[in-house]
Structures are given as structure tokens and as C-alpha cells.
Amino acid sequence: VAQTGERTVNAGGVSIWLPGRECPFMKAGVYDRHGARLEDHFRIVRGRMIDPEADYMVPFFNRVAETIRAENPDWLVFAEFDPFQTLGGHPFPQGCPARMVNASHWYDIVTLVTKTFMYPNAINPFNGKMLEGREAILQHYVSQLARIKASSEGLPGGAPTLIGEFGIPYDLDSGKAYAAWARGDRTDGPWASHVTALELMYEAMDRLLLNSTQWNYTASNSNDLAAGDGWNQEDLSVFSRDQHHLAAGADSGGRAVKGFARPYARATQGEPVRMRFEAASGVFSLTYRADAAINAPTEIVVPAAHFPDGAQIEAPGHEIVLGGEGRVIALRARRSGEHTITIRRAL
Structure with missing residues (x-):
């Protein structure tokens, strides 16, 4: 990344707050106008360093279990906590309710953030090392998902793992596939990167015998880079109304269908x-x-x-x-x- 210049934003210092109001975080001393921050403001409560999972998530999981099981005692609790904790090999904290399902989310972070699928050579974002070739990328996925699966072992009675959310951006490479579609290309070619990415992800899950839910299906999705799923410029829908064409039959509207219809x-x-x-x-x-x-x-x-x-x-x-x-x-x-x-x- 190269710096090409600087530009001052809001040079007049116009406040976003209504007259007579001020930022509640600044008022509480979390930071000041010079950018200084009170690092421990949210980490120390009543003089004690908190554990977010044990102190907040576990009581929340138990309240959810108690509430839903008052309606049906057989209902399961699908739960996750900080994904970076599970990727780091940390188990679910002690004290979770029985009959839980590890529903942790997982994404290829580089693909999700850059909207580019690096192949056949990619980067391990956790150590900066190169991943050279299909098998190296696959093993990278397997190692991450294996840690998520292993985090279930500490749950009472053991627990199944369902990857509660994963997927890819379909607007890869600035929507290159959409441009090809607009030109009339109805072959599998424009979706080759998408299919390869999904194949590797599903192959990793197959190796670990994991279940998963792909994010997402958006009925109103379009090939508009400014719209996508209609939220935060995300575009992860397996379906788009712009991909409708009669020759596809029941798969009409599907994107990179061969990648996930396995x-x-x-x-x-x-x-x-x-x-x-x-x-x-x-x-x-x-x-x-x-x-x-x-x-x-x-x-x-x-x-x-x-x-x-x-x-x-x-x-x-x-x-x-x-x-x-x-x-x-x-x-x-x-x-x-x-x-x-x-x-x-x-x-």
C-alpha cells in the first residue's frame, strides 16, 4: 500500500452531536479530544479484570437455555463466542448449559475482507506465510476448522459442531463475474474462482465431517456492487435475481452452484x-x-x-x-x- 497524499476531513470541526449534547464515551472518560484512551475502561469492572466469555457469555447462554426450555425442555442452544478465541484453540468456557451446539462462524478472512480469492498461492493471515498450491490452502482451512471443532470438547456431555455461518463474497475482483454476465456469458467460466473457493471450504469440512450453514440467501440480491445483499455492501448471497435464466432450470438464480451443490x-x-x-x-x-x-x-x-x-x-x-x-x-x-x-x- 502506497500513500499518495493527505486530506483533512471536517476541517471546521463540526460536531455530530446536537447542541448541548456530547459523546457519552468521552464524558465517561474513555477517550479525550486528543485521542488518548483509557485502555482498561471496559476490561476492569469493580476493580477486577473481567473475562468476557466467563463473566458475560456463560450467564447469557444459561438464561437463553432456561427461557427456551421453559417452553420445550428438549430444545438445544446454538451458541458461539469470540471467533478469534476458537481459532486460537480456546475451548468453550466452563459453566455452559447442557445440550449445546457449537455454532461458531468461520470465514477465509483474506477472501472476505479483500474480496479476492488468492489461488493457487495464498497468504496465511495469522503468520504472514505463503500457502503454495491447492493442498496447502486446504490444510490451512482444515487446521482452522479443526480448532473450532475441538472447542466443543469442553461443553457438558460433549457437543456437535455446526459451522453456523460461512461463505464467500460473490462480488470477487470488483464484480468481474457480473461484468461477464452482463456481456451475455452464461458459461461456468466467470464463476471459476468462486467454485474453487467453495470446493476447498467444503472439502475441508468433509475431511472433518462437519456440518455447516452457508451465509446467505437474499431474495432481493442484485449484481449491483453498491447494493448486493442490501446491507453494508455485503454480497454473499448464493442467489441473485440477476442470475435468472431459463436454461438453468431449478438452479436458475444460483451463483457458482457447482461450488456448494455437492x-x-x-x-x-x-x-x-x-x-x-x-x-x-x-x-x-x-x-x-x-x-x-x-x-x-x-x-x-x-x-x-x-x-x-x-x-x-x-x-x-x-x-x-x-x-x-x-x-x-x-x-x-x-x-x-x-x-x-x-x-x-x-x-
């Missing part, structure tokens, strides 16, 4: 061990420890974006309950033990 096991007749999807070859595999006593099949979603002509199923030791003609494949293991299901894109 096959996955939505229900497993036992315990998942490994899940992988290779988008280029169209091969999905699930290894799991089956429990034949479970009277319900394993269900695998096979989206049209990657399986337009259906799927070929390899599942030794299984009864196929529902084949690949639809978008869900259901299979029941005949015996307990470790099994692998492989699903290939039909040619």
Missing part, C-alpha cells in the same frame, strides 16, 4: 468415518461403520449440478432402497461393520 450423506445407518467428493471426476465416497440394528437407510444427496444424468452406485453389502434416478440415494447395510459406498457421475 453430494453428501444427510443420514447414516451408523457412524461416518470418511467422506470425500472429487468434483472433477464426479466421484463421491462414504466410509462408515454400519449398525444393522438401525432400521433406517443411509441417505446420500446427489445434486443435478454434478450428476445431471444420474449416478452409478457401487455399494457391496447393501440393499438399494432408492436408486439414482432422483436426487437422493438410499441404501441399507445388510450387516454391521465398516462399509464404503461409491457413487459416480453417470456418463
Whole structure:
């Protein structure tokens, strides 16, 4: 970054406060007109250095649990705390209520802030080192998400992890894909960076067998760089009304659909061990420890974006309950033990 000059803003010193009013923070002594700050103003309360998570978040989580469970005792509490704490390997604090879900948010910070997906070489923002190649970027994501998952271990009784929010800005590179769309380009080309970014993020989650929720869906989203999702110039919606075109069918309006419409096991007749999807070859595999006593099949979603002509199923030791003609494949293991299901894109 190069400094090109200086400009004085509000040279007349016009106050933003109404006549007779003043900044409540300055009045409380948090800072003065010369910029000096009282660093400990919010950190020391009644003479004691506070712990924001233990002193404020834990009581809040417990109040939420008490309130909602007065209505339904079975309801879960989805919670997160400071994301930089979880990325730093800190567990949830002691004293949290039972039956919680770790719903921490996660983003590739560099991509989110710069609105540029650096590939095939990227930067680790936590240590400044280069990430060279696809596998290095993937491992960078895996290490961050693994720390988030590990933070669940301290919760009472253990807890599942649902990445409560993640995604990418779709206005990457100053909306380069939008400009291509405006020129009439309806190929996958303009969305290549978006798809690659999402593939790597989902591959990292698959390696850790994590569930996630992508932020976001905005029905009013447009390709206008000044509008986007309609808030704070964010533009992370998987859908835009400007991406409507009849040839896309049910996926009309979707952006970089191949990046997030991936096959996955939505229900497993036992315990998942490994899940992988290779988008280029169209091969999905699930290894799991089956429990034949479970009277319900394993269900695998096979989206049209990657399986337009259906799927070929390899599942030794299984009864196929529902084949690949639809978008869900259901299979029941005949015996307990470790099994692998492989699903290939039909040619």
C-alpha cells in the first residue's frame, strides 16, 4: 500500500452531536479530544479484570437455555463466542448449559475482507506465510476448522459442531463475474474462482465431517456492487435475481452452484468415518461403520449440478432402497461393520 497524499476531513470541526449534547464515551472518560484512551475502561469492572466469555457469555447462554426450555425442555442452544478465541484453540468456557451446539462462524478472512480469492498461492493471515498450491490452502482451512471443532470438547456431555455461518463474497475482483454476465456469458467460466473457493471450504469440512450453514440467501440480491445483499455492501448471497435464466432450470438464480451443490450423506445407518467428493471426476465416497440394528437407510444427496444424468452406485453389502434416478440415494447395510459406498457421475 502506497500513500499518495493527505486530506483533512471536517476541517471546521463540526460536531455530530446536537447542541448541548456530547459523546457519552468521552464524558465517561474513555477517550479525550486528543485521542488518548483509557485502555482498561471496559476490561476492569469493580476493580477486577473481567473475562468476557466467563463473566458475560456463560450467564447469557444459561438464561437463553432456561427461557427456551421453559417452553420445550428438549430444545438445544446454538451458541458461539469470540471467533478469534476458537481459532486460537480456546475451548468453550466452563459453566455452559447442557445440550449445546457449537455454532461458531468461520470465514477465509483474506477472501472476505479483500474480496479476492488468492489461488493457487495464498497468504496465511495469522503468520504472514505463503500457502503454495491447492493442498496447502486446504490444510490451512482444515487446521482452522479443526480448532473450532475441538472447542466443543469442553461443553457438558460433549457437543456437535455446526459451522453456523460461512461463505464467500460473490462480488470477487470488483464484480468481474457480473461484468461477464452482463456481456451475455452464461458459461461456468466467470464463476471459476468462486467454485474453487467453495470446493476447498467444503472439502475441508468433509475431511472433518462437519456440518455447516452457508451465509446467505437474499431474495432481493442484485449484481449491483453498491447494493448486493442490501446491507453494508455485503454480497454473499448464493442467489441473485440477476442470475435468472431459463436454461438453468431449478438452479436458475444460483451463483457458482457447482461450488456448494455437492453430494453428501444427510443420514447414516451408523457412524461416518470418511467422506470425500472429487468434483472433477464426479466421484463421491462414504466410509462408515454400519449398525444393522438401525432400521433406517443411509441417505446420500446427489445434486443435478454434478450428476445431471444420474449416478452409478457401487455399494457391496447393501440393499438399494432408492436408486439414482432422483436426487437422493438410499441404501441399507445388510450387516454391521465398516462399509464404503461409491457413487459416480453417470456418463
